[in-house]
Structure formats: structure tokens, C-alpha cells
């Protein structure tokens with residue numbers, strides 16, 4: 001293995017919205033992928049604040065019904081329901097999701113253990129969550145699924161509803177903060193191509 005293979009694999013990941021409620025990848029393989037990511041993904045001081053849930057099939061649909069019910073009046077009030085409804089319905093019509101939580105209990109313990117860096121840990125936990133997200137997202141797509149990342153936790157009243165579908169006990173779930181939500185399923189269309197990127201003349205400097 002070399003970096004060329006890794007970069008090619010990483011570049012394959014795309015945001016795919018048109019998904020079905022089926023999966024050509026078995027539930028067992030999906031769970032295996034998420035377990036594997038948890039076994040090697042990095043975190044600051046190796047604090048391991050990530051807590052992940054795989055929500056599949058009927059439970060995924062039930063979760064999205066609950067999300068949509070709670071989010072609809074808020075989006076209606078903001079005048080964006082027309083734009084948001086098809087996105088939420090598409091999420092519901094995918095096969096499953098991976099929920100990316102971070103444990104406040106673990107983060108607080110790390111703050112105490114490493115007091116001089118305490119002010120950084122919330123941000124570092126976000127970074128580590130992002131690393132878990134990109135690894136799971138890419139791996140699921142390399143297996144042939146499509147996926148998209150959502151943040152319905154942006155609505156404070158929706159996050160506790162999503163947490164009830166985490167599979168963690170109420171005591172375990174209480175200190176968990178949802179960072180992102182990856183929907184996945186079989187792709188309806190051909191795999192999307194990469195969106196346009198800024199020229200590296202704007203985004204990169206090499207200094208030596």
C-alpha cells in the first residue's frame with residue numbers, strides 16, 4: 001500500500017443525496033467497518049471521546065419520522081420548510097445512519113488530566129469526531145454505498161430526540177453530544193463527480 005492508493009480511495013467519497021432504503025452491504029459488514037474505524041481513529045491525548053451508533057432499517061426510518069415531526073414547525077416558522085422537507089424525506093428514505101457523538105464525561109476528564117490544555121479540549125473533540133466521520137463515510141462508499149452528512153442537531157430540541165435512538169442507556173446517553181449524522185443507502189444515480197475546488201494557488205503555500 002502507498003499514499004497513491006490511499007488518496008484515490010479518499011477522493012472517491014462524495015456527498016450522495018439520492019439513496020434508497022436498501023443496502024447492498026450487509027448489516028454485519030457495516031457494523032464491522034464502524035468498529036474498525038473506532039479501533040484506529042485518532043483523538044487528542046488518545047482520550048477516545050467518540051461514541052458512535054449505527055441505526056439501521058426500520059429504526060432509522062422511525063428516527064427520521066421523529067426528527068421530521070420535531071423539526072417541521074421550526075423550519076415552517078423560519079419559512080424554509082419547502083426547501084427542507086425534500087432533504088429530510090430523502091434522509092428518511094435512506095437505509096441507515098451512523099450517529100457521531102462525543103462524550104462530555106470523557107472530555108471533562110481529559111480537561112482535568114491535562115489542565116494546561118483544558119481550554120482546547122472541546123475543539124479537539126470536534127476535530128477527532130470529524131476524523132471518525134470522514135473515515136466511516138469514505139469506507140462505506142468504498143463498499144458501494146452512497147452517504148451524506150447531516151446536522152439536525154443544529155436544532156436544540158431535535159438533538160435529545162436523536163439521542164433516544166442512540167442505543168446507549170439513558171445514563172450513558174445523557175453526557176453525549178451529537179456532532180453529525182451520516183445517512184447511507186444504495187445509490188439511485190451514478191456516483192457523483194467531485195465539485196469544483198479553489199485553485200491551489202489560493203489554498204496552498206509551500207514554505208521551505
Ligand SMILES: Cc1cc2nc3c(=O)[nH]c(=O)nc-3n(C[C@H](O)[C@H](O)[C@H](O)COP(=O)(O)O)c2cc1C
Nearest residue numbers: 013014015016130148149150151152192193194195
Ligand atoms: C464539516 C461538514 C459539514 C457538512 N454538513 C452538511 C450538512 O449539514 N448537510 C449537507 O447536506 N451536507 C453537509 N456537508 C456536505 C458538504 O456540503 C459537501 O461535503 C461539499 O459540498 C463537497 O461535496 P462532496 O462531499 O461531494 O465532496 C458537510 C460537509 C462537511 C465537511
